[in-house]
Amino acid sequence: MAYWLLKSEPDVFGYDDLVRVKREGWDGIRNFQARNYLREMKVGDKAIFYHSNAKPPGAAGVCKIVKAAEPDPTQFDPQSKYYDPTSDSSDPRWDWVTVAPVKALTFVPLDDLKAMPEMADSRLTAKGNRLSVLPLTEREFDAVVAAGSRKRRR
DNA sequence: GCCAACGTTGGC
DNA sequence: GCCAACGTTGGC
Numbered sequence: 001m002a003y004w005l006l007k008s009e010p011d012v013f014g015y016d017d018l019v020r021v022k023r024e025g026w027d028g029i030r031n032f033q034a035r036n037y038l039r040e041m042k043v044g045d046k047a048i049f050y051h052s053n054a055k056p057p058g059a060a061g062v063c064k065i066v067k068a069a070e071p072d073p074t075q076f077d078p079q080s081k082y083y084d085p086t087s088d089s090s091d092p093r094w095d096w097v098t099v100a101p102v103k104a105l106t107f108v109p110l111d112d113l114k115a116m117p118e119m120a121d122s123r124l125t126a127k128g129n130r131l132s133v134l135p136l137t138e139r140e141f142d143a144v145v146a147a148g149s150r151k152r153r154r
Numbered sequence: 155g156c157c158a159a160c161g162t163t164g165g166c
Numbered sequence: 167g168c169c170a171a172c173g174t175t176g177g178c
Contacts, residue, residue: 007176031161031174053176110177128159130175 003141004047005124007132015049015061015104023066023100027074028082030094034133038095039069046102048144058109059144067098105148118143
């Protein structure tokens with residue numbers, strides 16, 4: 001099994017939204033490296049649901065891949081903000097995967113993630129990282145889940 | 155709102 | 167193939 005981290009802006013679609021809708025196509029990935037990672041994902045893989053552009057940013061939950069990569073329909077929808085007129089319908093450029101919630105985490109803010117020794121080499125905390133889909137090692141994934149499974153200190 | 159980092163585009 | 171211009175991401 002592989003492990004991943006998926007970024008979403010909670011103002012647009014947060015972990016609570018995923019819990020509410022139960023499953024969701026991860027649309028709008030328009031970066032080749034991120035897309036290639038989507039294509040590597042297999043049903044059953046798990047991912048950290050990360051809130052970006054949030055106050056504060058951080059890990060909000062765990063989700064799983066319930067459907068492997070297939071063409072992201074928003075690329076062909078002129079009404080969508082993810083519309084890509086240069087994508088050929090006979091050879092779609094962009095894919096999505098479908099995810100479902102596994103469990104909410106006690107929110108682990110980015111500051112805490114950066115402080116974790118297990119995350120020292122992660123793509124997430126690397127300088128200048130902007131990838132919205134990135135792989136995690138099992139050790140990294142387990143460390144984030146462990147941090148998010150503790151009771152919040154008061 | 156600012157800005158650093160970085161991907162993409164297009165002229166040459 | 168280079169690289170400047172431009173757009174986007176995302177933390178602060």
